[in-house]
Amino acid sequence: GAGVSQSPSNKVTEKGKDVELRCDPISGHTALYWYRQSLGQGLEFLIYFQGNSAPDKSGLPSDRFSAERTGGSVSTLTIQRTQQEDSAVYLCASSLTTDYNEQFFGPGTRLTVL
């Protein structure tokens, strides 16, 4: 596709349930990022994949959060045993390898935990 896509666009779940959020990066982009944006807040870095290297998980807020990237393309962010404080917009971005290349963002998934 032409841009980064994310699904679903909206997700409402009950506290304690697990959720999976999907990101399809731009074809050929080796770097993929997940961010969380809470209401009125900036971007909180969660995790970063670069090619075949081990991901940078330093931003994951707890062990309930995990992410994987299959075949160097599609990524899934999983939140287990969701809590109300997990409610936020989850943004995915991708970029080419080099550090002067900008990130291209998807439209985000709005997660609401009841």
Place this chain on the structure above:
Amino acid sequence: AQSVTQLGSHVSVSEGALVLLRCNYSSSVPPYLFWYVQYPNQGLQLLLKYTTGATLVKGINGFEAEFKKSETSFHLTKPSAHMSDAAEYFCAVSDRGTGNQFYFGTGTSLTVIP
């Protein structure tokens, strides 16, 4: 670790007035610098970036930013604000040679008063 400071979480300007959004970074080695805009309920869109060369960078929608090494700044300006400029603006940096790890500021919400 790199840090990005955006002074002023909320800025209000009158339509037609100068827009000035401030961004400072912390590293002693000049990083790559980016400004993104986020319109309501949308993902982030690149406005402009500085990688090398001329320190005054022009972006989309009439915005420009100037890299000032001595001040470790990359402030965003627009001579005349338009109602459609109302949005959230994020400054971001990427350290040279680190493989594309990005650091975002907390964002500045711009309101344009008619």
